[in-house]
Amino acid sequence: MTLDDQMRDLAMRARKSSRQLARLSCEDRNRCLVAMADAIDREADTIREANQKDLAAGRGMGLSSAMLDRLELTPARIASMSRGLREVAALPDPTGRVLDQRVLPNGLRLRKVSCPLGVIVIIYESRPNVTVDAAGLCFKAGSSTILRGGKEALHSNQCLARIMIDAAWAALPGFPKDAIQVVPTTDRAAIPALLSQTEYVDLCMPRGGEGLIRAVAECSKVPVIKHYTGVCHVYLHRDADAAMAASIAVNAKCQRPGVCNAMETLLVDVVAANAILPEVAGQLLKKGVELRCDERALSILKNLDDADAGDGKIVAATGDDWSAEYLDLILAVKVVDGLSDAIEHINRYGSGHSDSIVTSSPEAAATFMNEVDAAAVYWNASTRFTDGGQFGMGAEIGISTDKIGARGPMGLEELTTYKWMITGEGQVRE
């Protein structure tokens, strides 16, 4: 069988299973999810054995200690996966929601109803917990998943998928065994082959670094929802409260710098910069942040007492800094000429993820929120809230930086599509 045939077969089986999944009640899906969680707890040793194989091979390949750490399934991480499945089981059914309804003048009753997508491909890097998290969410949403993790995690991923499927089968005889599949080859050519199965695959979601996402988007013939990481901004408007400005800036940058909703660029209104920036910069420096400043910010901060700098430092920004995603205690700082200049900067350099304005002016906030082209726009709050859990969605599969299909946090509802259901009494068109 050629690789193309193999991927077509995989996708066809996923499609067939998705038809069966669509017939399961939510109670049955939840029963399977709980059974999967129980099995993961019960078979923790088996999982660790499979994971040890991957870790040993990874050490042999010379993986960095950071990569080995991401790859490792500790008892705590295994418990976290099963807990995640139980949480997903407890969430409301995302299918069957009536999104719109109307009765036409001819008496036809229209309902727009959420329903499963069908077949979802997830492509991801080393963390094997994605196998469980993503497959669990897609399953709850009534879709089959085809999982393609990193080659270094193949044993772990296959073991986890097998445990989930076997548990579901035991809990619900007749459970479609191809509802969760791991691509059985590490051949890179499998990805374009799989993403050419437009007849059987409805959606692909790549999760990982920008390189992975771009490569997937480049080769895919099926729709892709991209989850690029974020170049997020906080803009301190001239009417910003200084204490709030500092608190939000410090939280957005420092509370967890390595995530996509952390701030990467701080914009300060020229009118307020002298009054606000030294205090804000001082607090960031004390937290160890390296500030990469434009000329105007540098000139305001040049007299800052070195003793206040803590572990941080102040350097001159280069052009690359405005679109950099540091994911670290580094921050680009720019003085802007007002609201329009800030919006223009964000729309030019931002990644459309999360941007915040700090101001006491409702008018400035409304303009900012309307005109900044991003998944999440904030007024007087930290960008760090862009997250399915924080938003009350219960769980998320990622944060979409696309505008088609889903934007921002993707929870269960965002993993469904809809259909129009029309009921009549014999109506025909005139």
Added chain:
Amino acid sequence: MTLDDQMRDLAMRARKSSRQLARLSCEDRNRCLVAMADAIDREADTIREANQKDLAAGRGMGLSSAMLDRLELTPARIASMSRGLREVAALPDPTGRVLDQRVLPNGLRLRKVSCPLGVIVIIYESRPNVTVDAAGLCFKAGSSTILRGGKEALHSNQCLARIMIDAAWAALPGFPKDAIQVVPTTDRAAIPALLSQTEYVDLCMPRGGEGLIRAVAECSKVPVIKHYTGVCHVYLHRDADAAMAASIAVNAKCQRPGVCNAMETLLVDVVAANAILPEVAGQLLKKGVELRCDERALSILKNLDDADAGDGKIVAATGDDWSAEYLDLILAVKVVDGLSDAIEHINRYGSGHSDSIVTSSPEAAATFMNEVDAAAVYWNASTRFTDGGQFGMGAEIGISTDKIGARGPMGLEELTTYKWMITGEGQVRE
């Protein structure tokens, strides 16, 4: 300037204009639409002159009379375009709708609000009215359009776009002139070049034959919403009322056979076939329909009185008939073994557009509507209702057979995306 540079420049200007469009109130957008409509009426002679150039060139190229007919802008068609713009102006604003809202335990107020997509590329074939219809709808939804029509309609399309832009500019000084652009070259390589501008283009919608749509989907790096035409089914369940069955089948096939929501395959339950099929087939034959029947249907219909056949005829189906889209007075007819067999046939051969069940059984209808994987599923009604106008959307840009972004008729609401707007009082993440 290379073609790539030219397309990048076009797309960048569209993006820039889209930022300005996003700032226009709905009243301003409506004022521009009415001004465009007035200008099209006023400049009907100019439009006909440009159209005559295209028609003359078309005759020189040896276009078929059907193609020349599609290309021609008659006074009635010009009036229909301006009327369309006025209707769009009268529709509610699709942006700024609050789709969801919640207050988080920490006091953050979340609103999910519809907003413009940004830049939409429309690729279409010969009918120049699409220029006005599509640009008008996208403009109302707050987005810039880049239009790529057939090469045979270039003069007409450029003339129409120029008139719309000039009218909007006169009605609203400062109107962004690149909000509606026609690709100025007929070079085929312009399409992949344009659809590689992922930074500036948010969505592409190809409108036309399957070949065009496949070619666009194949080369595009930006999201595409496909509007494939339809292989629609009517399934006569064993509990179907015979008179209703005949009425719906005749309407779905004959009322307008050349459109995507017309029926292409009739499925008849084996239990009811002897009782129902002769009557239904007789009525279809009288309307001149050619019935391409499977063996079981042939055997039921073999004794049908020839005198009843009208202009229609009965022939044996081949394997190709089950996935054929005739767009003509031809119908595939198959006897199926019950509800599951019907659903399986539809999910295998259908195009996910519109499928109907005729039955008096609510249980059978519910199973059919849940399990048939299509944009519109009907119970006791003709498939011909799948249409933005019929659905009460006011106007549509097409009917999506995709599941991501929009499914079924795409009206103004389906031409928007959304953003999360979050308002706080200084909240930071713990």
